[in-house]
Structure formats: C-alpha cells, structure tokens
Amino acid sequence: MDKFKKLTAIVAPLDRANVDTDAIIPKQFLKSIKRTGFGPNLFDEWRYEDVGQPDSDNSGRPLRKEFVLNQPRYQGAKILLTRENFGCGSSREHAPWALKDYGFDVIISPSFADIFFNNSFKNGILPIILDEKTVDDLFNEVFAAEGYELTVDLDAQQIIKPNGDMIAFEVDSFRRHCLLNGLDDIGLTLQYQDDIKAYEDNRKATKPWLYA
Amino acid sequence: MAGKTLYDKLWDDHVVRQEEDGTALIYIDRQLLHEVTSPQAFEGLRLAHRKPWRVDANLATCDHNVPTTALKGGAETIDDPVSRIQVQTLGMNTREFGITEFGMGDPRQGIVHVVGPEEGMTLPGTTVVCGDSHTATHGALGALAHGIGTSEVEHVLATQCLLQKKMKNMLVKVDGQLKPGVTPKDVVLAIIGKIGTAGGTGYAIEFGGQVFKDMSVEGRMTVCNMAIEGGARVGLVGVDEKTVEYVKGRPFAPKGEKWDQAVEAWKELHSDDDAVFDRVVELDGDSIEPQVSWGTSPEMVLDVNGIVPDPEKEADPVKATSIRNALRYMGLQAGMAIKDIPVEYVFIGSCTNSRIEDLRAAAEVLKGKKVSDKVELAIAVPGSGLVKQQAEEEGLDKVFVEAGFEWRNPGCSMCLAMNSDRLPSGKHCASTSNRNFEGRQGAGGRTHLVSPQMAAAAAVAGHFVDVRDFA
Numbered sequence: 243m244d245k246f247k248k249l250t251a252i253v254a255p256l257d258r259a260n261v262d263t264d265a266i267i268p269k270q271f272l273k274s275i276k277r278t279g280f281g282p283n284l285f286d287e288w289r290y291e292d293v294g295q296p297d298s299d300n301s302g303r304p305l306r307k308e309f310v311l312n313q314p315r316y317q318g319a320k321i322l323l324t325r326e327n328f329g330c331g332s333s334r335e336h337a338p339w340a341l342k343d344y345g346f347d348v349i350i351s352p353s354f355a356d357i358f359f360n361n362s363f364k365n366g367i368l369p370i371i372l373d374e375k376t377v378d379d380l381f382n383e384v385f386a387a388e389g390y391e392l393t394v395d396l397d398a399q400q401i402i403k404p405n406g407d408m409i410a411f412e413v414d415s416f417r418r419h420c421l422l423n424g425l426d427d428i429g430l431t432l433q434y435q436d437d438i439k440a441y442e443d444n445r446k447a448t449k450p451w452l453y454a
Numbered sequence: 455m456a457g458k459t460l461y462d463k464l465w466d467d468h469v470v471r472q473e474e475d476g477t478a479l480i481y482i483d484r485q486l487l488h489e490v491t492s493p494q495a496f497e498g499l500r501l502a503h504r505k506p507w508r509v510d511a512n513l514a515t516c517d518h519n520v521p522t523t524a525l526k527g528g529a530e531t532i533d534d535p536v537s538r539i540q541v542q543t544l545g546m547n548t549r550e551f552g553i554t555e556f557g558m559g560d561p562r563q564g565i566v567h568v569v570g571p572e573e574g575m576t577l578p579g580t581t582v583v584c585g586d587s588h589t590a591t592h593g594a595l596g597a598l599a600h601g602i603g604t605s606e607v608e609h610v611l612a613t614q615c616l617l618q619k620k621m622k623n624m625l626v627k628v629d630g631q632l633k634p635g636v637t638p639k640d641v642v643l644a645i646i647g648k649i650g651t652a653g654g655t656g657y658a659i660e661f662g663g664q665v666f667k668d669m670s671v672e673g674r675m676t677v678c679n680m681a682i683e684g685g686a687r688v689g690l691v692g693v694d695e696k697t698v699e700y701v702k703g704r705p706f707a708p709k710g711e712k713w714d715q716a717v718e719a720w721k722e723l724h725s726d727d728d729a730v731f732d733r734v735v736e737l738d739g740d741s742i743e744p745q746v747s748w749g750t751s752p753e754m755v756l757d758v759n760g761i762v763p764d765p766e767k768e769a770d771p772v773k774a775t776s777i778r779n780a781l782r783y784m785g786l787q788a789g790m791a792i793k794d795i796p797v798e799y800v801f802i803g804s805c806t807n808s809r810i811e812d813l814r815a816a817a818e819v820l821k822g823k824k825v826s827d828k829v830e831l832a833i834a835v836p837g838s839g840l841v842k843q844q845a846e847e848e849g850l851d852k853v854f855v856e857a858g859f860e861w862r863n864p865g866c867s868m869c870l871a872m873n874s875d876r877l878p879s880g881k882h883c884a885s886t887s888n889r890n891f892e893g894r895q896g897a898g899g900r901t902h903l904v905s906p907q908m909a910a911a912a913a914v915a916g917h918f919v920d921v922r923d924f925a
C-alpha cells in the first residue's frame with residue numbers, strides 16, 4: 243500500500259445520505275477477477291444513462307450530465323464530501339476498491355458504516371468524520387467556489403481550508419500509523435518477518451519432511 | 455496439568471507470535487488455491503510488488519467453473535465467458551508466480567479438497583488453508599485446516615501466516631458400530647441434525663470414538679468436510695495407522711528417511727487421554743439410520759423412515775416459521791413420508807462424496823439395475839481426474855452408464871451450479887453434496903442430501919428408499 247501523504251485536492255460534493263455499497267458499485271461488477279479497474283463504474287447507475295455491464299466500454303456510454311462527478315468543475319477531485327452513513331450495505335471490498343481506483347484518497351462525512359470504514363483503511367483511503375455543522379459549511383463553500391480545494395494533513399490531523407482556517411479531526415492512532423507508513427495487514431505482518439523466518443528455520447530443522 | 459487435545463497440539467506447534475489480546479500469528483504450511491477466490495489476491499500481490507513467501511507451499515487447481523461434459527481443449531474452450539476468464543486467470547497467475555497448477559486437461563485436476571489429500575499435499579500435523587469453507591475436509595488427516603477469505607489468501611501468499619484467535623475444543627464422540635448400509639455421510643448428517651447448523655460455531659470439532667476408528671480415511675474426509683455445516687470451521691480426526699497408510703507414497707508426501715521421521719512424529723497427533731474439551735456431544739453409532747435431508751438447511755434431516763415435520767406441532771415459533779418456509783420452498787407437505795418424496799435428478803459428486811470409495815459404493819447399488827423413468831437426469835462426477843481414471847480401470851464407469859447415469863469429468867458441478875450443471879426450479883434432487891440451501895444447486899432447485907448409496911437407490915426407485923430394503 244502507498245504511504246498516505248499530505249494532500250491538496252479538489253473536493254467533490256456528493257449531497258446524499260445513506261449511500262450504500264450497491265450504489266457505490268453495482269453487483270454485476272462483483273464477478274470481476276480484479277480489484278482494480280472499478281473506477282469507471284463507481285456510482286455507475288448515477289453516472290450513466292444506461293446500465294453498465296462488466297465488459298462495457300465505458301468511454302462511449304451516455305453520461306448523466308448533472309451528476310456531480312460528471313461536472314467539469316469537479317474533475318480530478320481526490321476528496322469526496324458526503325452526508326451521513328456513507329458505505330452502508332454489504333461488506334464488499336469492491337466499494338473502497340472502486341473509490342480508490344477512481345482517485346479518491348479521502349472521504350469526509352458525518353458518519354460511515356462500520357465495515358466500509360474498516361475496509362477503507364485497509365485500502366489506503368482515509369475516512370474523516372466531522373460534525374454535521376462542519377460538513378454542512380463545507381458543502382456550502384464547495385458549491386460557492388469553483389476549484390475549491392482542501393488540504394488534508396494526516397500527520398497533524400488537520401484539514402486546512404483555502405482561507406487558512408483549520409479543522410481538526412480524530413483518527414485512531416494505530417490506523418494513522420498504518421496509513422502514514424503504507425502498512426496494510428500484510429505490511430504489518432511483514433514487520434515480523436524475522437520472527438516468521440526464525441520459526442521457519444526451526445521448522446525446517448525439526449520437521450524437514452515439510453520442505454522439499 | 456490436563457493433557458492437550460489434538461487441536462491444542464496443532465495450534466501450539468504453529469504459533470509464530472502471540473499477542474496479548476489473544477490473537478496469534480499462525481504459520482501456514484500449505485495453501486490450496488482455486489479460480490474463484492484467488493484472482494484478487496494475486497492482483498493484490500502484484501499491485502504491492504510482493505512475491506509469494508514460499509512458492510512450494512501452494513498448489514492450485516480449477517474446479518468450481520469447470521464444465522463436466524466432454525471438452526476437447528483447455529480453458530479457452532469454456533463457453534461461459536465469466537467462467538472462462540476465471541479459469542484462464544488462475545492459469546496466468548500461477549504461471550507468473552511459479553505456483554504449480556493442475557489446469558484443465560491435466561489428469562490431476564479436480565475438486566481442490568479431493569486433490570490436496572490425493573496428492574499428499576495435505577499431511578498430518580500441517581496447517582492447511584484454502585479460500586473455501588470446505589477446507590475442513592483436510593482435518594481427516596490430522597491437519598489443522600480451515601477456509602479463509604480472499605484478503606487472507608493474499609495474506610498467506612505474502613507472509614505464510616495468518617492472524618487468528620484460538621477456537622474452543624469440542625469432541626463429538628460416536629461409539630458402537632454402524633449398521634450395514636449406514637455410511638460416514640449418514641453419521642455426519644445425524645451429528646448436524648443433533649447439534650444444529652450453529653452447534654459448532656467457535657469450536658474446532660474433533661470426531662472421536664470407535665466409529666471413526668473403524669472408518670476409512672476417505673470416510674473421515676466426508677465427515678470433516680461437513681464440520682462447517684455444523685458451524686465449525688475445523689473438523690479433526692486423530693492420526694492412526696490408517697492415516698499413515700493413506701499418505702504413504704503420494705506424490706508430495708515425504709520419502710525415504712524423511713518419511714520415517716515424519717511417521718515417528720505423527721504418532722503424537724491425537725488428543726491425550728486426559729485432555730479436556732469445552733463441550734462433548736455423544737451419539738450412539740448403533741442407532742444411526744440412513745439419512746435424508748428434507749429442508750433447506752443441513753440440520754433439517756431425518757432417518758429415511760421418517761415423516762416430514764409439522765410446523766403446527768413445533769412449540770418454538772421461530773423454528774415453526776423456518777419449517778413452514780422450508781416446506782413451501784421444497785414443495786412438501788407436513789406428515790408425508792420421506793420415502794414418498796419423488797426424485798427427478800440425481801447428483802453423485804462434490805468434495806463430500808466423489809472419491810473412489812463413494813463411486814464404488816454407488817456402483818455396487820446400481821449394478822444390473824436401471825435408473826427410473828421418472829428420473830430426468832442422473833450424473834456421476836468424480837472428484838478428480840485420478841479418481842476418474844481409477845474408477846474407469848475398475849469398470850465403474852460402465853456400471854453407471856449401463857444403469858442410465860451420465861459419466862462426467864471432474865469438477866464441483868451441480869454442487870453449486872457455477873458451471874452449466876444446474877438443477878432446474880422445482881425439481882427434487884438426491885444429492886451427495888453438502889448444502890441444501892435455497893437455490894444452491896440452481897434457482898428454485900430442491901436438494902436432498904444423502905449418501906452415495908442412498909442416491910443410487912433413489913435413482914433406481916424414482917423416490918427415496920432405504921438402501922437396506924433395496925435389492
């Protein structure tokens with residue numbers, strides 16, 4: 243997993259509550275053998291006029307122009323601003339895979355569904371919980387100013403607004419450590435690779451029949 | 455201090471690191487891979503620029519999506535594009551990472567849980583994982599084996615370890631002697647009928663007692679295979695001479711001096727006499743009858759001479775509702791005899807019952823008989839290419855075909871209908887597989903779990919019969 247770096251990026255405002263994992267990535271895409279390549283089908287039903295299939299060529303599909311991600315002013319956004327209970331529904335890891343593949347590194351919301359929240363960290367996405375009032379203010383500011391950007395500093399646990407104002411946020415220190423150092427579960431286990439090697443050497447010596 | 459259970463011994467032997475909160479880093483000796491749950495794991499490795507920790511600890515084969523009708527070529531000849539891509543992807547991934555794969559056309563290809571033991575990849579005293587819940591099967595050889603998810607498949611590929619919490623110990627003890635016509639499948643169905651589908655949740659179940667001592671290793675696999683249907687991720691049988699005999703000479707089994715060392719060490723692989731189990735369940739082997747599942751959960755199972763239950767007579771309202779729902783889905787009436795349930799499809803196969811002993815047992819019943827006119831399709835699907843070869847050498851294929859069965863190529867087939875072998879809606883199937891969930895064998899399909907003998911007898915009769923009354 244890549245290390246999470248301090249980031250300044252355009253904010254895309256998804257003004258909806260209870261966005262579920264089916265909306266994030268519809269179920270026909272779960273048959274895929276990949277965990278990348280879901281980006282073009284992120285929010286598929288909201289983004290396109292037609293129904294997407296796993297093998298569709300997305301470049302030629304008719305777009306719903308009014309959908310936030312289709313508006314020119316939000317192109318290149320890496321921060322998604324949304325309303326409460328984001329990511330509810332199934333446990334599919336395809337939801338964070340799709341968001342990440344599209345380019346989102348940060349999601350700001352008043353609340354997240356549990357499993358989605360965990361899955362996000364596992365896949366290098368930072369979900370930030372802010373109170374409703376703060377989120378509401380951000381929506382207004384994003385709508386008011388084209389090219390609105392926020393800076394997210396995970397190390398300092400701060401969001402910096404274009405006018406220099408700061409918003410502090412909380413994140414579990416263990417998860418922060420993992421994101422900053424690019425450690426996923428595997429990365430964490432590999433921190434103990436000396437223990438694993440020592441175990442394995444001992445096993446080779448005492449149970450040689452398990453090794454070719 | 456009390457002695458250790460087999461599970462305790464296996465666990466202790468594999469702890470790499472113990473954390474204070476009870477989680478432990480557990481070393482994994484063997485991983486089996488198949489096409490459905492591995493692609494994202496390989497892709498994860500690639501994205502993170504990681505390599506498998508130990509290539510030779512892995513063995514792959516394709517099974518879930520493989521067609522069982524005759525095919526001329528390899529994966530490229532599969533019609534269904536989604537199936538084809540999954541199977542081809544496994545081939546590309548294993549080639550890229552240098553992992554041994556038994557692909558389509560390889561005589562060793564087959565259901566992953568048949569292939570592992572058959573090849574000697576599964577050894578006593580090892581930890582075995584696979585992205586599939588029926589990995590419990592391998593516990594029949596005294597291995598600590600359980601299913602895992604795709605993220606964990608990747609974790610094992612990359613680190614040879616898993617983060618785990620220790621389970622509790624349960625002993626299911628079946629003493630006495632099975633009556634003729636009563637098989638390992640009947641024993642495990644009877645156990646699930648008794649403990650329920652959640653009875654083993656949180657436990658590693660060890661199967662002990664005279665019945666399992668007397669049982670063949672293949673029979674023990676049938677039993678451990680369905681531990682998960684009783685809620686337990688792990689099923690175990692202690693190692694004895696039969697286990698050693700079974701493993702001897704298999705391609706990946708140790709040879710020469712290493713073999714002698716291994717056999718010596720394997721003598722410890724049983725629970726100590728004074729081991730303490732958190733829960734003990736006992737059944738009387740003499741009183742187990744041939745079983746038939748009537749409902750939509752493996753615990754909804756009865757003796758073949760039983761009567762379909764009446765929800766009105768069930769005091770527990772939750773159970774009454776689930777009986778009602780099951781009766782509706784299965785198209786059955788309360789009070790009808792199991793033997794009056796018509797059988798329109800017969801499936802002999804799956805990782806539960808597709809080994810050579812299963813095929814022999816079914817063929818024995820079919821010899822000189824014909825499948826009933828009422829049966830629309832009866833298929834026999836060997837668990838692996840090698841099982842198929844062996845069966846053909848023994849002439850079993852002819853027995854099946856002469857009786858009116860189709861003799862198919864190895865794969866998961868109608869166990870879960872990911873390929874084109876599907877049970878049509880509304881049809882009753884006598885199936886030797888392990889799950890009778892709604893839609894499992896095909897949307898609307900009605901599955902009845904039975905032993906191979908009972909499936910063969912039902913095929914001839916066109917309805918369920920007690921194989922012992924059946925000559």
Ligand code: SF4
Binds near residue numbers: 566586804805806865
């Ligand atoms: S035979 Fe059935 S239960 Fe066994 S691995 Fe295949 S699909 Fe799963």
